[in-house]
Amino acid sequence: METALNFLGEHLGMVYFVVLAIFLGVEVIGGVPTVLHTPLMSGANAIHGVVIVGAIHVMLHADPADTPVLVLGTLAVLLGTLNVVGGFVVTDRMLEMFKKKK
Amino acid sequence: MKSHLLELSYLVGSVTFILGLKLMGNPRTARRGNLIGAAGMVIAILGTIFLYEKPISGIVVGLIFAALALGTAIGWLTAKRVQMTQMPELVSMFNGMGGACAALIGLIEYPNYLGNPAALLAILAGVVIGSISFSGSIVAFLKLNGTLDRPLRLPYYNFINTVELIGVLALTFWLWQAGPAPCPLLYLLLAASLLYGVLFTLPIGGADMPVVISLLNSFTGLAAAFGGFLYHNYAMLTGGILVGSAGMLLTLAMCKAMNRSLVSVVFGAFGASSKTTVAAASQGQGAVKDIQPSDLAVLLNYSQRVVIVPGYGLAVAQAQHVIHELETLLESRGVQVKYAIHPVAGRMPGHMNVLLAEANVDYGKLVEMEEINPEFERTDVVLVVGANDVVNPAAKNDPGSPIYGMPILEVDRARRIIVNKRSMNAGYAGIDNQIFYHPNCSMFFGDAKKALAELVSELKSLT
Numbered sequence: 097m098e099t100a101l102n103f104l105g106e107h108l109g110m111v112y113f114v115v116l117a118i119f120l121g122v123e124v125i126g127g128v129p130t131v132l133h134t135p136l137m138s139g140a141n142a143i144h145g146v147v148i149v150g151a152i153h154v155m156l157h158a159d160p161a162d163t164p165v166l167v168l169g170t171l172a173v174l175l176g177t178l179n180v181v182g183g184f185v186v187t188d189r190m191l192e193m194f195k196k197k198k
Numbered sequence: 199m200k201s202h203l204l205e206l207s208y209l210v211g212s213v214t215f216i217l218g219l220k221l222m223g224n225p226r227t228a229r230r231g232n233l234i235g236a237a238g239m240v241i242a243i244l245g246t247i248f249l250y251e252k253p254i255s256g257i258v259v260g261l262i263f264a265a266l267a268l269g270t271a272i273g274w275l276t277a278k279r280v281q282m283t284q285m286p287e288l289v290s291m292f293n294g295m296g297g298a299c300a301a302l303i304g305l306i307e308y309p310n311y312l313g314n315p316a317a318l319l320a321i322l323a324g325v326v327i328g329s330i331s332f333s334g335s336i337v338a339f340l341k342l343n344g345t346l347d348r349p350l351r352l353p354y355y356n357f358i359n360t361v362e363l364i365g366v367l368a369l370t371f372w373l374w375q376a377g378p379a380p381c382p383l384l385y386l387l388l389a390a391s392l393l394y395g396v397l398f399t400l401p402i403g404g405a406d407m408p409v410v411i412s413l414l415n416s417f418t419g420l421a422a423a424f425g426g427f428l429y430h431n432y433a434m435l436t437g438g439i440l441v442g443s444a445g446m447l448l449t450l451a452m453c454k455a456m457n458r459s460l461v462s463v464v465f466g467a468f469g470a471s472s473k474t475t476v477a478a479a480s481q482g483q484g485a486v487k488d489i490q491p492s493d494l495a496v497l498l499n500y501s502q503r504v505v506i507v508p509g510y511g512l513a514v515a516q517a518q519h520v521i522h523e524l525e526t527l528l529e530s531r532g533v534q535v536k537y538a539i540h541p542v543a544g545r546m547p548g549h550m551n552v553l554l555a556e557a558n559v560d561y562g563k564l565v566e567m568e569e570i571n572p573e574f575e576r577t578d579v580v581l582v583v584g585a586n587d588v589v590n591p592a593a594k595n596d597p598g599s600p601i602y603g604m605p606i607l608e609v610d611r612a613r614r615i616i617v618n619k620r621s622m623n624a625g626y627a628g629i630d631n632q633i634f635y636h637p638n639c640s641m642f643f644g645d646a647k648k649a650l651a652e653l654v655s656e657l658k659s660l661t
Contacts (some may be wrong), residue, residue, distance in 0.1 A: 102229040103316055105340040106316075107316070110427065110430070110435070113435060114427075114439055117435065117440055118439055119443075120216065120444040121441070121442065121444040121447070124223070124414075124444060125219070125223065125448060127449050128223040130455065130566065131548050132222065132224075132293065132548060133451070133452065134548035134551075134552055136219075136223065137411070137412055137415055138229070138285070138363070139228075140419070140440075140441045140444055140445055141292055141296070141418075142235065142236070143333060143419075143440065143472065144418045144437055144442075145239065145296050145437075146215070146434050146436075146438065147296055147303070147418070147421065147422035148243060149243060149431060149433055150426070150434055152200075152243065152246045152247060153246060153429055153431070154303055155258055156247075156252075156258065159592050160255040160258055165306055166258070169261070170262075170265045172302035173265035175269070175298045175299040175302070176269070176274045176299040177266050177269025177295070178269045178292060179273075179292050179293070179295040179299065181270045181274055181277070182277045182288070183273075184239070185273065185274055186285060186292070187222075187411060187578060188232055189277065189285075190552050191228045191232055193555040
């Protein structure tokens, strides 16, 4: 209990940030027409690709002599890039089709 | 100075993610929203590399850029080349990559944060959630592309899954509390989490796949957010939490569209009970009638209102262009044609809209379920193309049916029902459909694309 409270005290700013971001996520998606569910899911999929920033961070901190870390880190960056690039491009392709109308 | 600039780049990234997601909620601005999000992502990535405080060794920079270049090339080409029908599994695949990335980060960082309980918890959570998301997405991918086409259930799978989950949680807790633990245990946790992802996704029925993908998407968001927590990185936090909560809401919206609770999707009501229903239903039903293209052409030609119900079969057969041709041809003969879009038609909500938009079908002709259902009574012909479960009356009148309670398109109220199907096999949910035996229903057998092309040429020869 005490550790939990200490934790809250130490990271209060971030905890607030998380709580507000949760509500923001719900607000931003609310009332979206069914038609856009697939592209939206795909777009959200691309956005969580931001995890690649963490992978790059790992690489930058890595000891250049530590081969296992470099190998895993490079793999992580590669996978993150796939998520980001593939995600945004697929979403764009889906949305491109909506744009032709009108 | 540099570090402030870096924070600024993350701020810009966060704002673009929020703005992008918001703009994606409206058909007019959706594409711009996606591009804005992508731009923010590029800024955050470049900022991370170029605004790093300390000098970086050449080999590290080389590896980073090599991975970025290779990932961009593969991701871009795959995304550009894939067929429209394969979009859902591709989204699932990319989602899995993100999950794996999050898990790898945790794996690498674990030894570096042993004295810090908060960071350690974030790392372990990242490993567990990332791995589940990865293996689950891969299973979902294999299921959607047909490699694993039937739900696979171990006996007592709910029991096994629960025990597995408790095991994963207990191991996580132990690793967290025990402090410096031998690394093999971390790998055990990784393996157990990967296994749980597989066990979690395997028994889930095909019709529920979109919900699962959306749920796993939300998981990956959560894993990314834990990474952001670890590094106090606000771009990762915003992106991750935003996707986590928005994805969860989207998942619930999809469940609602199918009138199923998330619990019943995950713990499964499809399966054992449906087998008995199929057996019972396929006995004692009358024979089905079939109809030839020439007769169907005449029927459609002299109708006033026609409603087309597209389903996954249409997508598989790539028949979206020929159905548009049929629609314009009929309209030119004075027949009013609309499309009835069930919220979960296809493999993902909105799947049919994307597909028909590709074939230039007018947006205004796509009518959602609630609006079209009252219109069926005034409809002369309903043409069901490659859809099955979404028109199955068992959802309304058979409490024993696994899809009981799902809202359906009430096509049985129309004057004539024509069902285009390749054969009499059951639909994706694996259950029989009483609509085929309806007195007003005729079967129009054949691959959707070929059969419709035949129909169109018969129609052309009619004048």
